[in-house]
Amino acid sequence: MTLKVAIIGAGASGLFAAAMLAKAGANIDVYERNDRAGKKLSITGKGRCNITNMCTPAQVFENVVSNPKFLFSAINSFTPQDTIDYFESLGVPVKVERGRRVFPASDRAQDVVSALVHDAKSSGANIITNTHITAITPAEKGYEVCFNGGSVRYDCVIVATGGASYPATGSTGDGYSFAAALGNKIVTPRAALVPIYLKEDISSLAGLSLKNVTVAISVPGHTEESLFGEMLFMHRGISGPVVLSLSSLCGKMADDNGRFSKACVKIDLKPALDEEKLDKRIIRDLTDGHTKAVKNVLPALMPKSLIPYVLSAAGISADTRACDINSSMRSSLVRAVKNLTFTPVRMGSIDEGIITSGGVDVKEINPSDCMDKKAEGVYFIGEVLDVDALTGGYNLQIAFSTAYICARGIIHKYL
Ligand SMILES: Cc1cc2nc3c(=O)[nH]c(=O)nc-3n(C[C@H](O)[C@H](O)[C@H](O)COP(=O)(O)OP(=O)(O)OC[C@H]3O[C@@H](n4cnc5c(N)ncnc54)[C@H](O)[C@@H]3O)c2cc1C
Incomplete structure (x- = not known):
């Protein structure tokens, strides 16, 4: 039977994990509350999207403010160079600017969003927009993903709902309540880069x-x-x-x-x-x-x-x-x-923060694949975790690297 995976959130981390898992043969539904994918991504880097930083993993860790050790496996498994290679393979050439900041050569964040959406969809992932997920509840086998008007059962669920800053882009901190309902601790979310x-x-x-x-x-x-x-x-x-x-x-x-x-x-x-x-x-x-x-x-x-x-x-x-x-x-x-x-x-205020520090306590998340130690088959990736970094492309690198190890972990465990 094909593995059924729900991804909650069609942002940077959710779209990347969707493409990787769909390519490996999983049945992927990405739920997005907005009417389109990648709303926050499209405004990053003042509309130019600083996708990563042209640096070594060690230099990434120097710029991570909260929990760099947790990210050791993620960043070493999917490095800034891997991010650059990935986007170039999707037809998004990049350029490097002051502070080693990497941008699409076109200066258009929308090109990054379109490339990610195209990769996910053409690999077979379904992106279901206008659907606000309200809960994840354990089922007899796997989990029920609930939304207004129904629920669907999945073998695995990836929570890629982002932090609580810039809520107009759709990230309102829902992932924290999903994590708390599964018994996870939440480190008080605070505005960062504000x-x-x-x-x-x-x-x-x-x-x-x-x-x-x-x-x-x-x-x-x-x-x-x-x-x-x-x-x-x-x-x-x-x-x-x-x-x-x-x-x-x-x-x-x-x-x-x-x-x-x-x-x-x-x-x-x-x-x-x-x-x-x-x-x-x-x-x-x-x-x-x-x-x-x-x-x-x-x-x-x-x-x-x-x-x-x-x-x-x-x-x-x-x-x-x-x-x-x-x-x-x-x-x-x-x-x-x-x-x-x-x-x-x-x-x-947190609304003004470019990112959120705090979030799902990483002590309860496996650093090699981002699986919740308290709920087998549930994964937390990207900004919803209690990780944050300085400006320079490091936060998106964290989103891509955590998505990568999560998808890799699911492929090894279930496919
Ligand atoms: C103005 C601004 C500029 C930035 N510029 C940069 C930059 O240049 N470089 C950089 O590295 N970082 C930048 N960042 C930070 C970066 O955008 C985030 O760290 C990154 O997008 C986090 O990715 P994510 O996948 O975790 O979450 P997001 O990209 O926020 O995606 C989460 C998605 O989940 C959806 N969602 C949330 N809850 C639900 C729900 N209950 N049901 C369904 N869908 C849901 C949201 O609508 C959203 O689409 C910037 C942030 C802002 C606000």
Whole structure:
């Protein structure tokens, strides 16, 4: 008899597992609540889909924030190079950009979705859209997959429902309730790769992007986290690659509601210059413009909109003439440029998170095939698991690698 497998969720991991299992001869039904497959995938990487990172498995682990050890078998079994080879074999050539980020050469995430859907369908998988799965219940043999208006029995069920962030794309955390009903523990889902909101009024900085800065966040009792790169000011908070990655690293500094207490964000606007070199640079600028107001000298050093914040932090009036800045005022200025300080109040909500940290506790999932140790024949893959990584294509790599070992495990066990 043909093995019947239900896959819940036609996202990155579900579609990939569907193609692999259908090719091996299993009877595959992929259930998707949306009217089309791959809705989240189509908006990834700002519509360009950063499918993976051109790096070794060891470098992937360096970028995994939660439970890298659990992913050891998955990432080593299906590596970033395998992902690239797979998409190229489907007729999606790729290109590598800054930070080893891999994108489709066409810059179109939709090409990635179409290739995955085509591979799954042409291999024989059925993709059943507009069908919201409400429960998975143990049956005499296998499991009943329930939806509004009925249920169907399957030998195996793969839960590929994603996390709880960006719920408008269909991932609303349903996989957590399926797992909990089967007796699994859920690690509290939190927003990750999310903006950080500040107490200060920074509306005049909205839209300002800073390159080559170091951003640090600290909370008493926790180790400070800091990263170098590009950040963006929003109306009430900060975002951009460095801040998104920091938000993943500092999740545990916030309470369960994502609120910070006594936290501090420091931006080093000139990380390439130590205090002494920066002081020399400021002396030069002040000397060159000695008759000007200091606010009109500083644009050589930083974007204009930042100047009022830096001068206020240094306790210097904006109209002070350059020639009147004494050495102690200069020291304050140097400190303000290297430690521009803000007060974070909360992380963005889970709706705003690019991914969810937390999810199905990996202690209860077999790391070699993603099967639930508590429910034989049920598998959890992709973001529904308590795994998350920084930006750079690592999260999709996790989705593909966990899908791969799951499909491989089912093929070895049942086919
Ligand atoms: C804006 C944005 C940009 C991103 N960019 C990148 C990027 O460039 N690179 C990267 O590596 N990662 C990126 N990510 C993260 C990446 O998209 C996810 O980690 C990845 O899609 C997870 O794959 P998945 O298969 O686990 O879940 P998803 O791709 O989220 O798929 C889950 C599917 O399950 C369906 N579903 C859920 N519950 C049910 C149910 N009860 N019944 C039926 N169907 C259900 C959903 O509708 C959805 O289609 C981005 C995320 C966002 C939000």
